Amino acid sequence: MELEAILFYFFAGITAFSVLFIAVTRNILYAAFALILTFIGVAGLFVFMGAEFIAITQILVYVGGILVLLVFGIMLTHRLKGQKLKTDRYQMLFGFLISAGIFGLFIQSIHSGAFSNLPWVDQEYSQEVELKSFGLSLMTDYVLAFEVIGILLLVALIGAVRIAGNARKEGTDAA
Amino acid sequence: MEAADDMKGYWRNIRTAVDTLKTGLKVTAKHMKDARTQRTAIVPEADNYFEKQNAIFTVQYPKEKLPVPDHGRYKLHNEIDDCIVCDKCAKVCPVDCIDIIPLRAVEEIGKTSDGTPRRIYAEKFNIDMAKCCFCGLCTTVCPTECLTMTDEYDFSAYDFEEHNVPFANMTPLEILQKKKELEEFNKQKEAAKALKREEVVPEEKAASGAKPKVGAAKPAFKPRVPGAKPKVVGKPQIPAKKEGEEPSGEESQSKPKPVFKPRVPGAKPKVVVKPEMSPGKAAEEESGQEPKSKPKPVVRPKVQPKKQESEESNETSDKAPRPVIKPKVPGAKPKVVVKPKVPTKKVAEEPKEQEAKSKPRPVMKPKVQQKKDEANQSESKTELPKKAARPVIKPKIKPKNTDSDKEE
Amino acid sequence: MYAFLFFLIFLLIYTVFAVYAERKISAFIQDRYGPMETGYYGLLQTVADLLKLIQKEDIVPFKADKKLFKPAPVIIFLAVFAGFAVLPLTSDFAGSSAQIGIFYLLAIVSLDVVGILMAGWGSNSKYALWGAMRSVAQIISYEIPLGLMVVCVVMISQTLNLQEITYQQSIWWNQINPEAENYLFGIKALGIETTNVGGILTWNILRSPLMLIGFVIFFISSLAESNRAPFDIPEAESELVGGFHTEYSGFRWALIMLSEYGMMLLVSFLAVILFLGGWNSFLPNIGSVKLAEWTSGEPGTLAGHLWGAFWMISKALFLVAVQMWVRWTYPRLRLDQLMNLSWKYLTPASILLVLLSAVWRLLMI
Ligand code: SF4
Numbered sequence: 001m002e003l004e005a006i007l008f009y010f011f012a013g014i015t016a017f018s019v020l021f022i023a024v025t026r027n028i029l030y031a032a033f034a035l036i037l038t039f040i041g042v043a044g045l046f047v048f049m050g051a052e053f054i055a056i057t058q059i060l061v062y063v064g065g066i067l068v069l070l071v072f073g074i075m076l077t078h079r080l081k082g083q084k085l086k087t088d089r090y091q092m093l094f095g096f097l098i099s100a101g102i103f104g105l106f107i108q109s110i111h112s113g114a115f116s117n118l119p120w121v122d123q124e125y126s127q128e129v130e131l132k133s134f135g136l137s138l139m140t141d142y143v144l145a146f147e148v149i150g151i152l153l154l155v156a157l158i159g160a161v162r163i164a165g166n167a168r169k170e171g172t173d174a175a
Numbered sequence: 176m177e178a179a180d181d182m183k184g185y186w187r188n189i190r191t192a193v194d195t196l197k198t199g200l201k202v203t204a205k206h207m208k209d210a211r212t213q214r215t216a217i218v219p220e221a222d223n224y225f226e227k228q229n230a231i232f233t234v235q236y237p238k239e240k241l242p243v244p245d246h247g248r249y250k251l252h253n254e255i256d257d258c259i260v261c262d263k264c265a266k267v268c269p270v271d272c273i274d275i276i277p278l279r280a281v282e283e284i285g286k287t288s289d290g291t292p293r294r295i296y297a298e299k300f301n302i303d304m305a306k307c308c309f310c311g312l313c314t315t316v317c318p319t320e321c322l323t324m325t326d327e328y329d330f331s332a333y334d335f336e337e338h339n340v341p342f343a344n345m346t347p348l349e350i351l352q353k354k355k356e357l358e359e360f361n362k363q364k365e366a367a368k369a370l371k372r373e374e375v376v377p378e379e380k381a382a383s384g385a386k387p388k389v390g391a392a393k394p395a396f397k398p399r400v401p402g403a404k405p406k407v408v409g410k411p412q413i414p415a416k417k418e419g420e421e422p423s424g425e426e427s428q429s430k431p432k433p434v435f436k437p438r439v440p441g442a443k444p445k446v447v448v449k450p451e452m453s454p455g456k457a458a459e460e461e462s463g464q465e466p467k468s469k470p471k472p473v474v475r476p477k478v479q480p481k482k483q484e485s486e487e488s489n490e491t492s493d494k495a496p497r498p499v500i501k502p503k504v505p506g507a508k509p510k511v512v513v514k515p516k517v518p519t520k521k522v523a524e525e526p527k528e529q530e531a532k533s534k535p536r537p538v539m540k541p542k543v544q545q546k547k548d549e550a551n552q553s554e555s556k557t558e559l560p561k562k563a564a565r566p567v568i569k570p571k572i573k574p575k576n577t578d579s580d581k582e583e
Numbered sequence: 584m585y586a587f588l589f590f591l592i593f594l595l596i597y598t599v600f601a602v603y604a605e606r607k608i609s610a611f612i613q614d615r616y617g618p619m620e621t622g623y624y625g626l627l628q629t630v631a632d633l634l635k636l637i638q639k640e641d642i643v644p645f646k647a648d649k650k651l652f653k654p655a656p657v658i659i660f661l662a663v664f665a666g667f668a669v670l671p672l673t674s675d676f677a678g679s680s681a682q683i684g685i686f687y688l689l690a691i692v693s694l695d696v697v698g699i700l701m702a703g704w705g706s707n708s709k710y711a712l713w714g715a716m717r718s719v720a721q722i723i724s725y726e727i728p729l730g731l732m733v734v735c736v737v738m739i740s741q742t743l744n745l746q747e748i749t750y751q752q753s754i755w756w757n758q759i760n761p762e763a764e765n766y767l768f769g770i771k772a773l774g775i776e777t778t779n780v781g782g783i784l785t786w787n788i789l790r791s792p793l794m795l796i797g798f799v800i801f802f803i804s805s806l807a808e809s810n811r812a813p814f815d816i817p818e819a820e821s822e823l824v825g826g827f828h829t830e831y832s833g834f835r836w837a838l839i840m841l842s843e844y845g846m847m848l849l850v851s852f853l854a855v856i857l858f859l860g861g862w863n864s865f866l867p868n869i870g871s872v873k874l875a876e877w878t879s880g881e882p883g884t885l886a887g888h889l890w891g892a893f894w895m896i897s898k899a900l901f902l903v904a905v906q907m908w909v910r911w912t913y914p915r916l917r918l919d920q921l922m923n924l925s926w927k928y929l930t931p932a933s934i935l936l937v938l939l940s941a942v943w944r945l946l947m948i
């Protein structure tokens with residue numbers, strides 16, 4: 001195997017095992033950290049698919065932002081209050097059946113879909129992502145979606161400030 | 176409106192921040208620049224003491240040192256050849272860090288450089304620098320000025336014990352030898368005393384306790400009974416009427432410069448005396464010296480003799496300022512009587528009056544009672560306690576009185 | 584691979600002497616000598632310290648969460664060290680010339696936070712936990728102005744590739760892009776072309792003078808990113824003992840220190856590349872006096888490597904020195920002041936700058 005293949009399986013392995021770990025562990029914090037690992041593994045896989053930009057975005061947004069806040073939240077709410085960070089397992093049987101079913105479904109559809117025969121897969125992709133064209137299409141073809149997401153985030157931001165803001169200054173209705 | 180103010184504050188904040196940050200950087204940059212040179216040592220009195228704020232001011236200690244005054248108050252040094260082992264330093268030391276074991280010689284063993292005869296060996300003369308608080312009191316009282324403070328301040332050691340500096344220079348063999356000599360000498364003395372005893376019985380009891388007690392005859396040395404306790408004692412008794420006067424005269428003179436060591440030889444004579452109390456002998460020697468050293472003032476008070484008392488009391492009052500006195504007298508001392516406490520002027524006067532009434536009493540320290548105490552001398556003791564502030568008084572007196580009375 | 588080895592060794596040596604420099608600078612600012620005994624003028628002091636540190640027992644608190652506690656320093660160090668992968672040290676020498684270099688750098692650096700969180704949580708100590716939480720709150724807050732400043736530069740440069748950003752500030756830009764032109768202050772209307780003048784005139788801070796302010800904001804944020812005073816509340820010695828690394832000792836602690844100094848160097852390199860011309864000389868060509876060319880070599884040649892590395896490293900070290908100077912000058916900010924500074928001052932200013940940079944970019948074409 002070449003180096004690339006090894007690295008690919010390495011990242012795939014990281015992803016798979018960390019996901020499994022999340023499912024098995026009862027320690028929320030470990031699960032959160034394992035999730036970080038998952039995202040890093042996924043980011044690695046993106047790189048192999050030539051989607052460097054997505055990979056980095058994945059790390060930047062999920063690992064650097066969202067997950068850190070998640071862990072942060074767990075810490076703030078639990079350890080500081082001296083509580084144990086354990087979860088229980090419910091519905092083991094059902095859970096197992098459902099996930100096994102979905103897994104089978106995916107395997108099945110991927111096989112029957114014959115992705116490798118699709119016309120656009122065989123095309124040589126340039127190792128270098130065309131950032132420029134990516135940016136251009138974002139601002140042209142997909143500008144509506146882009147703007148909507150922007151507004152959504154703005155609304156969320158304002159909402160967060162409103163909720164977390166200093167209620168005393170806001171007057172009585174803030175309570 | 177409010178928003179406008181807020182905005183103004185906002186911009187002002189930014190401006191202040193920029194200004195102060197710039198100033199801060201400038202200050203530290205200047206220090207960094209000046210760090211190329213080293214500051215010279217300036218005394219606080221110098222005019223430019225506050226001007227030079229920059230440049231390195233630390234010294235690399237073992238390699239570089241700041242000058243210290245020639246007469247620094249650091250490590251003590253004892254020129255053992257000049258030491259007469261009078262034990263004054265040990266007595267005065269507030270932390271008891273001087274450890275002296277005297278060994279009396281059978282004869283004069285030499286003279287110090289200022290001409291004082293040495294009669295006692297120092298079997299041990301240790302100063303524990305680890306305990307020493309460098310107050311300098313011991314150097315002040317030392318009559319021969321053999322104990323001095325040097326400018327050596329770096330005497331750190333790996334072992335705590337090394338701070339206990341020995342100054343005695345006798346070898347164990349020498350010590351043994353001298354001890355033997357002394358023993359023999361004492362034996363002879365005993366013999367002589369036995370003879371004498373027949374003649375002078377009364378004294379004996381007083382003398383009894385102390386071993387070395389040399390016969391009353393030469394009170395001069397008895398000095399230091401090992402125990403050291405003797406301290407205070409001495410003076411007081413001196414007062415035998417006749418002699419009493421002289422001392423007072425001397426003392427008055429001496430007060431001003433109590434300090435000096437030069438022990439006046441003449442003093443001895445007075446001592447002589449009535450060894451009323453056993454401790455007395457020890458005291459005597461000191462008494463001779465005392466005139467010089469202020470610390471001693473202690474004793475005065477007890478003067479029994481009426482008239483004399485008044486004189487002395489005056490003196491003491493003068494001395495008051497020189498409170499020096501260490502109360503050292505602690506209970507330990509045998510009868511030690513009194514603490515000098517002395518002090519207020521009026522007291523001085525009063526004592527006379529009191530005396531008139533009751534002789535015995537006078538002894539008590541007049542101390543305290545300012546105003547009308549006369550009436551209740553007997554109570555005086557009780558009163559004293561109240562004055563706590565003026566700890567001065569040690570009531571212990573009684574014994575004396577009796578003695579003194581007898582003498583009188 | 585060479586870049587990997589180079590940066591690893593360079594980082595180790597740099598850290599040893601940065602610690603020494605830090606102690607000297609603080610000493611001079613405080614009118615002291617600093618270390619003087621080991622080696623000439625104390626030069627080997629940190630080496631000695633390091634040797635001592637390595638021999639020390641690796642203490643793991645009994646109640647610590649060992650699975651998090653032990654790998655945390657390694658993760659912190661990896662995150663920082665991974666950042667060096669995309670730095671162009673010279674015109675022809677860089678770990679990876681990934682197109683999205685700067686983006687990657689921002690992302691990987693934010694991984695640093697994960698390590699800090701693990702350390703803080705795993706130590707099972709209140710000081711460590713508080714330190715970690717402060718650290719994370721601070722780093723996340725300051726990532727915003729930092730990121731926005733990067734965006735400004737990217738808008739001016741129109742690329743995410745660090746090497747390309749550097750080339751644009753160089754007299755050699757034409758070698759990779761024949762039509763490229765630089766104008767004084769980036770204003771084409773002025774008509775003063777500086778493409779071949781180079782030097783400080785083509786640095787990003789002068790290609791778009793707005794970047795002068797941008798550089799200050801970036802520098803402030805980068806101090807916070809690397810937990811340096813005056814933004815060192817995560818390790819505030821006077822209140823938190825050592826912050827998130829309170830419980831570490833020996834080699835693990837050394838790794839954390841290494842990361843801290845590595846982070847300082849990384850953000851300094853980044854600042855140099857983004858604003859101060861990367862591996863380019865600051866001397867411009869003046870007429871026939873080709874100062875810029877004399878002090879920098881043709882890309883790909885040995886001279887190019889040497890000059891490039893020289894300028895790059897000396898500029899970065901200078902910034903590190905400035906960070907130290909700042910650290911020993913200012914007092915530590917309180918947590919609320921810290922957040923105020925980030926959210927009320929730096930972030931709005933950054934957003935404004937982004938807007939203005941977009942306008943400026945229009946002037947440049
Ligand atoms: S200097 Fe003071 S403390 Fe030290 S030995 Fe002399 S009297 Fe005692």
Ligand code: SF4
Nearest residue numbers: 258259261262264317
């Ligand atoms: S006071 Fe002076 S002479 Fe007397 S024992 Fe001490 S050092 Fe010796």
